[in-house]
């Protein structure tokens with residue numbers, strides 16, 4: 001080898017213990033021009049969507065506590081702006097892969113509320129005929145390639161769907177949602193690398209809620225942000241305020257357009273917070289009465305958007321209230337549907353192992 | 357001194373005593389302490405979850421984060437690291453939270469740890485114990501409920517232990533950690549809350565020895581893990597029909613105790629194996645094959661295997677109940693081979 005010896009980069013100071021320092025690192029919020037790309041109808045759709053997710057989760061919480069929903073339930077409430085802002089750009093033709101905290105992604109991608117609720121109740125009318133449950137909600141017809149009980153399980157599937165889209169010369173894109181914890185699985189590295197060398201039409205959307213179960217991100221990640229890891233894969237990496245749906249919408253829009261045009265993948269880190277326990281029943285002793293986290297925890301993405309949308313003349317307060325009521329009603333109906341649906345028939349145990 | 361203890365306490369106590377005895381015993385896994393670098397916990401030297409099921413609770417405060425290592429969600433990395441730690445002289449006890457996640461960690465076991473000694477001409481030892489959790493019955497659905505001990509037990513160089521009682525859990529855990537090989541230790545999530553007498557002292561139970569949990573003359577039932585309780589239930593029921601059942605808890609799946617099983621079958625002439633794994637290429641089919649080879653002349657009827665169906669574990673509670681082998685299913689098989697006994 002010739003040339004000058006490479007100098008090691010100056011060491012970066014690693015945030016070791018502080019939540020606040022990490023939250024306060026630079027994030028992008030909606031730019032002044034973002035609102036120009038938002039129609040009043042789009043704003044209403046997005047607000048209704050966030051309400052649907054919130055109400056879905058509040059009911060999941062309620063009926064889990066009441067013993068009607070078995071198994072594990074991981075709530076997405078508080079992170080609505082991410083799924084909503086991203087999926088607002090997608091059609092049924094586009095694909096997403098989701099996570100164990102997947103209800104929000106599925107609602108945002110057009111998953112039927114009744115079918116979803118029946119699924120988590122374990123009923124025959126559920127999207128998976130009651131055989132999958134909360135961690136495995138999927139609706140292939142809507143491009144939802146499944147919630148996933150395996151942390152990091154979505155990376156490969158999403159990458160494969162993107163290969164399909166590229167091969168078929170379609171302009172469909174894929175969005176791979178994953179958590180801050182999932183970013184530490186080896187498959188993250190493998191798939192971002194492949195997506196980049198093959199310029200795949202895919203967007204990797206990281207939901208950094210700062211916790212993976214009882215482990216904070218400032219412990220588990222060597223890089224302070226997830227977005228900066230994009231450098232290693234030669235793709236854009238953007239860090240956005242994940243509680244600002246307008247900002248997520250704008251950022252995701254750029255990445256999705258890039259993917260549709262065949263310009264390759266993007267990594268977006270959405271900074272958010274896990275307001276609930278890892279799963280229902282988690283005592284969360286690793287959060288100090290929310291301590292210094294409280295200020296950020298209390299930022300409610302629904303309120304953020306209400307203010308933004310009203311201020312920018314996209315909708316009126318009355319319209320928003322009406323959407324909230326509609327959503328409450330829709331989710332109530334979904335619960336009723338789930339409660340009244342039958343259990344799967346015994347034969348269902350043996351069905352759908354193989355295709356014909 | 358012996359006291360009634362929970363299955364989960366028995367495991368915790370075994371880990372504690374192993375760490376006390378040997379400073380090279382190191383635990384690693386996801387959230388086995390929890391709350392790493394969380395200020396208020398660090399200040400008080402407290403852990404948080406102590407494992408998803410709280411099994412390792414209290415060990416970090418006692419032994420420190422250097423010996424109870426919370427890892428990022430990186431199964432391939434930390435399981436591989438455990439192999440590296442073991443082959444260089446430590447005695448790691450990595451935890452794979454659910455056995456269903458084995459795909460993320462398999463190379464460390466299948467490709468590396470199990471083969472090193474053989475490939476290196478006997479010059480390497482890999483003394484590690486992988487703790488993992490299995491079993492249906494908790495509505496945990498298809499990716500958190502499987503039973504893959506048989507699959508892993510088919511790998512040469514891997515020992516596999518599946519305890520059913522708190523007493524066995526502690527003794528087998530201590531043996532596993534003392535063992536100079538790669539041992540996989542399977543904990544059934546539905547057994548953690550069960551109770552039994554457990555000595556306070558350090559004791560070991562040999563790996564590879566089954567336990568006759570009930571003596572009998574007419575029928576042998578071999579069980580794995582929590583299937584022991586199905587076997588015992590069936591024995592009670594058949595006793596009323598004057599059928600005397602011998603129940604053998606296999607305890608170790610690899611290498612399984614051929615002598616104890618074959619001696620029993622030679623006496624009873626009938627064998628049912630209950631295994632919660634899927635029905636093909638599992639421990640039950642292996643037992644059936646070996647017994648039909650080694651004790652064919654003693655058999656009075658076909659060997660019956662009662663296993664889970666050839667499906668993933670369903671979520672809906674009514675289906676999951678159908679999935680798990682139960683007394684009714686065993687009795688149906690028993691009727692087929694016991695009819696002539698009554699005649």
Ligand SMILES: Cc1ncc(C[n+]2csc(CCOP(=O)(O)OP(=O)(O)O)c2C)c(N)n1
Nearest residue numbers: 101149150151179180181182211212213457
């Ligand atoms: C392969 C695998 N490893 C570990 C787990 C256990 N587990 C489930 S969720 C979770 C934390 C995930 O954290 P993150 O990716 O940040 O998602 P979040 O829960 O915060 O949404 C862990 C460790 C799993 N389900 N799959």
Ligand SMILES: [Mg+2]
Nearest residue numbers: 179180211212
């Ligand atoms: Mg997280």
